[in-house]
Amino acid sequence: MSQHYFRPVPNTVILMGWDRPLQGYFCVIECGDELLYSNLEDPILDERGGMSGSLDYLLDCVVARGLNVPQEMIAEIKADAAHNIGNREMRWNELSEGVM
Numbered sequence: 555m556s557q558h559y560f561r562p563v564p565n566t567v568i569l570m571g572w573d574r575p576l577q578g579y580f581c582v583i584e585c586g587d588e589l590l591y592s593n594l595e596d597p598i599l600d601e602r603g604g605m606s607g608s609l610d611y612l613l614d615c616v617v618a619r620g621l622n623v624p625q626e627m628i629a630e631i632k633a634d635a636a637h638n639i640g641n642r643e644m645r646w647n648e649l650s651e652g653v654m
Contacts, residue, residue: 555580556634556642562621566590570612570623570631574640578605579631581612583619591615609635 556571569582583590593612594604606612609631616623627646634642 556631556639556644558623558627558631558644558646560623560627560646562623566621568616568621568623570609570616570627571642572631572634572639573605574638576603576605578602578607579609579612579635580605581615583616583621590619 555573555575557569558571560568560570562568566583566585569580569584571580572578573580580593582592589595593599593606596604596615598611599606609628613623613628624646627644630644633639
């Protein structure tokens with residue numbers, strides 16, 4: 555799976571990417587020890603085994619929590635899916651300005 559990490563604010567990490575074996579997008583948002591969102595716990599995604607067929611859906615989940623990710627990160631995750639990339643890890647600059 556591809557893994558893209560972004561820290562939009564101190565103590566908060568967004569992990570998003572493409573899961574090649576499960577053929578879907580995923581997203582986890584943590585603030586310290588607190589889990590703010592996980593695609594695996596999203597009841598809307600239950601019928602897909604917790605994976606999302608839409609990156610836009612997960613981006614809406616990020617925005618709903620008052621956060622955002624860089625446009626460059628979004629483009630790279632979409633490219634990962636288009637090329638069915640696995641085993642890729644990227645850590646995005648914490649100072650990036652990304653407004654969705």
